[in-house]
Amino acid sequence: MHRWGMVIDLDKCTACQTCVVACLAENNIALIGPEESAKGRTIHWIELVPYIQGEYPHVKVRLIPRPCMHCDHPPCTKVCPVYATYLNEEGIVAQINYRCIGCRYCTTACPYTVKYFNWYEPRWPDEMRGALNRDVSIRTKGVVEKCTFCHHRLLKAREKAKAEGRDLLPEDYVPACVEACPSGAMYFGDLNDPFSTVSQLSRERRAFRLMEDLGTEPKVYYLSEGM
Amino acid sequence: MKLSRRDFLKMGGGIGVGIALGGGFWKWGQPPPSSKLLPPGIEKWVPTVCGQCLGGCGILVRMIDGWATNIIGNPLHPINRGALCPKGIAALQGLYDPDRIRSPLKRIGKRGEGRWQPISWKEAIQEISNQLRELRENGEPHKLVVLGGRYRGLMRLLWERFLEVYGSPNYIDNQFRWDGIPMEGLFLTQGIHTLFTFDFENVKYLLSFSAPLLDSYWFPIHALKAFGQFRRGRTGQRGRLVQIEPRLSITGMKADEWIPIQPGTEGILALGIAHMIIKEGLYDKEFVLKNTFGFENWVDSKEQTHIGFHDFVLSEFPPQRVSSKTGIPIDTIIRLSREFATNQPSLAIGYRDRPFHQMAVWALNGLVGAIDRRGGILIPKSIPFQPFPSPSKDRAARKGLERKRIDEVRESPFGIDQPYLFAKNSISGIPYRPKILFLYYSNPFFSNPCPEFFQRAFDQIPFIVSFSPYMDDTTQYVDLILPDHTPLERWQDDPLFLNNGFPVLGIRQPVTPPIHQTRATGDVLIDLARSLGGEIEKAFPWKDFKEVLLYGLKGIYESRRGDVFGLEYDEAWIRMLQRGGWWDPSYKSFEEFWELLLEKGGWWDPIYEFGERERIYKTPSKKFEFYSQGIKGVLLSSKGEEDSSFLPHWEESVPKEEEKYPFILNIFKTMALDGRNANQPWLQGILGPHLFEKWATWVEINPITASKYDISDGDWVWVESPHGKIKVKARLYQGAMPHVVNIPFGNGHRTGGRWSKKIGENPYRLLGLELDSLTGQPIHGNTRVKIYKA
């Protein structure tokens, strides 16, 4: 059984946000205009979280790309009253938008604030509708959404591999953010495979996870900056 | 039970209300009709070249049912190898921008009023060619001016050819930008005007003087992709980056060290570091001896002794002086110079500062021998396009070409076109006043400092045509709009090179037929030539721009160099063959070559030859010049014969009205917007991640300073300079120097699409017209402002 995970090397990361835009394009994320953005209603499944420490001139800013952590002990799935979010066998924290009743309990329970809510019906100008990704459903208003590790790509990759009569290869299934990363700072793969890049990197000395003390066991690892 | 009439009515009423309520609830309880996605279709990946900026990334566009549904990097394209920057993906929103100009438009209201009438392409071309013909008939073809912006390739040659046969010397290149390529430094030391590259991947120590490497590098992907390699691509060696900059930018955050510096003093710091390197004897003595000129004192042919870089720097730039000017402690300067000199290969990189400041940074590279070596500055070979046949010109054209250029560029020492001079001369009418202006990829009302100046110039020009596919501040002010295709709809070539100096030619092909009634400007130009007839028509024997492209590519096919893109390991193989004098391409005929180009995305020549001195040094001494003889010839007349004018030196800009305007304004750019892509909501959403800023223009203020002025985070403030004021949101930022305020450029369009119009403010409106005497371009970081609560 696979256990999908991600490693983000902060030393290589350039904070360019290609991952953010790649995700927006891949997952039909609603366009949030200036007024709604100002209210804090932007939807970015992966976004850069800034940690600003110290004072001028001794200031250190870290920008950490934060997708859904796909925790092994997710605090969000426990509180969902309708099984709209749950941990699947392969370690993906699923969010079934069509089941969701929009109570936003999971959004408040998630310590990483990775969950987003559709405050309005997502809309696109007619000129743009055709350019939406047909592999990903469009959410409706009033439901919660979040990073899925581009799970639809796994469906297609697995089908393709099976049709070609072979096993799923690591390069078959890569989320959009990882695929687009220009500096090669993001890695994705099977944490259960001890020889996969991600599992090797996750055991590296520089590896850490966000808020490890909460015991959520995230499957997104970071490699710290510096030597 | 007996039912009376009254009872019956009551019951009936109940039923009625019941049905109404029940039905109402049911209808109301129905889920809103979900927005149905288009059905799945068969996907096709079309390789082309991204046109969102000048990075030249190869992309694959995912086409389904004729719709471009996604963009990924082309894994075969050597520039990006499958990677992309955020702008590249947002090209989808550029293509399907709902506010594109959909057909040629003719102005019907007053200029700038924004009232347009759609006309047909036939009418539009007729109108222009009438105007052009009239100008020629009046014997003033030189009064046609083309203001061209940032783009690359054959299109530039086509414009120049058109102007040549038409009879105008006035192609004005308006691509100067501060965060652009520091070309003047290269020219002063190596005598080269063309592009060059930094071999980041192999650098061990990178000293950046406010270079916007990860913020808004001139070819973003080159820096982004190299950064990963620079940091952890080599076993056991991690590149170290030191960012010297007035603001803690993204580059500064990702750097190992950020050193805040007084804006505009990067040049003197470089000289201070040079001083320490020379003083401690840490420079590459062999390189300096063999490959440089003007390091030691020297004697010219007239037996006159000139001071060399060595003595000049030692006497002029002691660390005490440098420290007091830059605000950087002496210890740090000494440490930086030692680190820079001893961690080889090291590289210094700056921004497009004033020329001799650029030269100062370049001199550091000369000191450590970072020229034409791994981990240094490389000069790539050019791409062997087939040159256009020399056109025959009629009398009118010949006469027109004899006229002086309107921006008097031939008198400029660097040969840089001078749009400001063009604007000034247009206003004054000396030497003459342009009659027709074409705008191609240029939006001076927005993206040139002091945009009002251009507006005044445009008021003097009777007929202005814009080729912009989007409405922008300048296009709003023209008489006729001939909307171009967006890059994803047109044929184009994109010549570039890799960081390691390999030349690359990407082929841009249309992924979709034109969505609106737009036409590629190349095709329009050919049509215009045809409608003008005579020698002009003859100079353009091609049907459309695609034929021009094929014509140019013949040269590459016949050059017997390089190959179409292949997998990474192919590279090594080709190189090996070429070393041995073999050439074994994957194609046999031109047709096959063309097919493969379209399939793979382009051509490249994976070879860089080190040590070809005539390519690397084009200076009079054929060496790296610490003492620029190249510029000396030009400047002698105007500047006198002071030796220091030809050595890297520091030109202090004197602060004005320091009491009234206590802050220095530092305008920076973000990865997302550089003036062009503001109507793309994805990019608007990622402007300033360090402060969670989106869809806005903000001003970064140091928190201590802000508290002095009683400004708190999120307040609206006026930023006022002697030239104007803008109202922006104040953000307190620990990465801002106490006396410097930082404002991002990119928003503040006065017109445009729904997502860019009237969003934020344009800080360029705060700038005045202080131009550098050598380049004729505005000077960075010498505008002072004051701030008060709105």
Added chain:
Amino acid sequence: MEKIKREEDAILFEPVERTGRSFYLTLSILIIVILWAVFAYQFQYREGLGVTGLARPIFWGVYITNFVFFIGISHAGTLISAILRLAKAEWRRSITRSAEVITVLVLFFGVGNILMDLGRPDRMLNIIKYSQFQSPLLWDVSSITVYLTASSIYLYLPLIPDIALLRDRNGKRRWFYRALALGWKGTERQHRLLEKAISFMAILVIPVAVSVHTVVSFVFAMTIQPMWHSAIFGPYFVAGAIFSGIAALIIAMNIIRKVYHLEEYLRPVHFNHLGILLLVMTLLWFYFTFTEYLTTYYGGEPIHMTIFWMKFTGRFAPYFWGMFLFCFVIPLPILSFKKTRTPLGTLIASISVIIGMWLERYVIVVPTLTNPRLPNEMVIYFPTWIEWSMFAGCVSFFILLYMIFTKLFPIVSIWEVREGREKSMIEVQERIKTYLPGIGVE
């Protein structure tokens, strides 16, 4: 004396039998407010929750505050009346009914606010179809359902004899009373059964009521969010609930007393007794609040402290200190002195407590969400007109239902008052004999 009393009981039937102009006036004002709220809700339903002031990360706001607040108020009735009944406090007789009605009615608004808060109310049946019992929200659903059922029965049982009285008075809506009276004839057996049932229900509702508010607090306490994840939350919420419940009861009694001229039935002594109860709860509330914040302060975890300071000195200081003012500073002196424990005094204290408790819920919900664990953009939440309209609508609807109830049923339990008159004197004497030495009959 007996004669006068009998006649005076008539005043209890009066609201049911006669309706004045002011009733219709109030009714129409309330209906207008409710219709306005309905309009606001349909606007929200059509457009989405974007019309509220909510945003990320402040996903919960006034609706959830109201949910906790209303559920809290519901503790007024049943719990108090049950405790008083079990304690055989004789002064309870004229106040139990009005308390129980509050419970039953207000529960609907608690639940209603959760439903208003749903992004997809059309899918609310998913909660039943696909229930995930791990979710504290489901615990809420179950315990509130049980509580609603139990307290409805508990309200209904003592109502039966009064319904029978109404049925027998040949007034309006006889068919309605006949159906509800369940053939009550007032026989000895029926009385015995009823008493048994009532005392059984009284014992049952107490743990249910405690569980309800504990579970409501679990909605917050079961997450790992700072200043929510607290073991004290259960009792803290229960204490707060009883606190606001008593206050609500005092307000309701004051109004009933004035409007229906029941000064004879709801006497200052009632208010005095309830005032003492409220005083106890004030002190208890202070104790819990103090403990809660002191623990946080001494723990000193940065993530908690951000919120702590935000409440004490930061953006939420007005709300926090407002809460302290209304919950403690104002009611404490009023309730401490017998002189001010008058109907008016307790009314002022109760209104203050109600405002304070609403603020308390707000101060629990919003500041924590404003400061998530990861750095986030500063989002300022303020309820929009939609949320205020719905709040007003809920309150109006509650008052409306309460009014209608008083028009259908006597708001003071007639038979219990009569029973008190007829039997209690002797009963109390007997009872006292059983627990005091020296006067026993032996």
Added chain:
Amino acid sequence: MRLFLIGLVIGVILVFIFINFGLTSRLNQPLLFNHKIHKEAGVECIQCHPFFKEQRFSGMPNVTICIECHKDPVTQNPEEEKIREFYKKGKVFRWNRIYEQPDHVFFSHRRHVVLAKMDCKDCHGPIEESEKPLTKAWVKMTMKWCMECHTKKKASNDCLVCHI
């Protein structure tokens, strides 16, 4: 009052009856297509629905596919003439879709036909025997129906297998 209330209840019941039984509409197709005749003439499913082995979708035939065989009249059927008419006018058939998964369901024909080796009729019923175009689905493709089959065939019932 009482009667009014009774009426109210009756009214609500009437509405529900109407909603549950009254609202089934029939679909019209642009062409009276006869699956049976084609099948008997030896036309395979894949000739008109060309993608079900490679793609998520099976593909609905359009004029260009029909005209390959019906360039010249094969029968006297007036319906056949329609094809050529459509072709001449450059119009396309707008089939009313009967089997269509909602947006949030990821259904793949290839996965079912090629990988799981299912027959068309397992889901579409005896379609090759139909003589008229379908107006109603052979089976209402509810989630329950899908899941029952998945359980039977020991396929995964994880939500993420179908929901995207």
